[in-house]
Amino acid sequence: MSCFVLPKRKAHQLRSPARANHLLYKQLAKLTVLLRKAQYLADHDPLTGLPNRRLLYDRLQQAMVMAAREQRQLAVLMIDVDQFKAVNDRHGHAAGDQLLQQVAQRLTHCLRSSDTACRLGGDEFVVILPELKGEDPAPRVVAKIQHALAQPYLLGQHALAISTSIGVALHHDRQQTADELLQQADSNMYRNKQAASATRAAQPQASLQS
Numbered sequence: 001m002s003c004f005v006l007p008k009r010k011a012h013q014l015r016s017p018a019r020a021n022h023l024l025y026k027q028l029a030k031l032t033v034l035l036r037k038a039q040y041l042a043d044h045d046p047l048t049g050l051p052n053r054r055l056l057y058d059r060l061q062q063a064m065v066m067a068a069r070e071q072r073q074l075a076v077l078m079i080d081v082d083q084f085k086a087v088n089d090r091h092g093h094a095a096g097d098q099l100l101q102q103v104a105q106r107l108t109h110c111l112r113s114s115d116t117a118c119r120l121g122g123d124e125f126v127v128i129l130p131e132l133k134g135e136d137p138a139p140r141v142v143a144k145i146q147h148a149l150a151q152p153y154l155l156g157q158h159a160l161a162i163s164t165s166i167g168v169a170l171h172h173d174r175q176q177t178a179d180e181l182l183q184q185a186d187s188n189m190y191r192n193k194q195a196a197s198a199t200r201a202a203q204p205q206a207s208l209q210s
């Protein structure tokens with residue numbers, strides 16, 4: 001914390017109030033920058049730069065309140081990379097990291113500025129869609145995301161195709177908590193993953209391509 005302390009100055013420099021004020025102002029400006037950086041680090045995933053679990057809960061709770069107040073539809077998507085462990089095992093952890101970074105970039109490009117994509121941890125991402133309009137719009141967003149994430153990735157020298165499992169939860173019930181909504185999206189994702197896994201088992205050629 002030594003950077004927050006006024007630097008030692010010759011006594012005559014600090015005797016001038018204008019000079020002392022100037023030094024204090026500079027130190028406060030530095031402190032403000034450091035606090036902003038600390039806040040960013042507390043709220044974001046260092047690998048992908050996406051909001052982390054802490055900020056996800058914050059944004060989701062706010063979005064749920066706004067959706068209820070303005071009678072808007074809100075959906076949460078739970079997104080999990082299929083067989084991600086195999087990417088690490090076959091191509092190395094650094095390639096796995098690159099894949100997660102590219103998934104995060106693609107997710108961000110697919111979404112509107114009012115939507116939020118977060119990294120929950122590992123290969124799990126959450127998307128908050130706070131302003132759904134029209135009839136049953138969530139499946140359209142899911143299809144768009146799934147298509148974008150299914151395009152091949154370039155990891156160093158390797159081109160790699162992956163699939164993702166996505167679970168959707170719609171926020172209908174005002175009593176529902178953020179945790180319950182995420183849990184519902186997670187259960188739906190898990191069910192979809194199991195179905196996709198059963199399909200892959202029946203068609204071994206459809207598994208991870210590299």
Ligand SMILES: Nc1nc2c(ncn2[C@@H]2O[C@H](COP(=O)(O)OP(=O)(O)OP(=O)(O)O)[C@@H](O)[C@H]2O)c(=O)[nH]1
Binds near residue numbers: 086088095096100
């Ligand atoms: N490269 C990399 N790997 C990570 C990171 N965080 C977690 N992992 C790895 O991600 C993998 C997650 O594996 P799982 O989700 O359990 O398994 P999976 O292979 O995706 O299996 P399914 O989800 O059932 O398809 C584990 O091997 C973790 O070690 C990370 O930041 N970078």
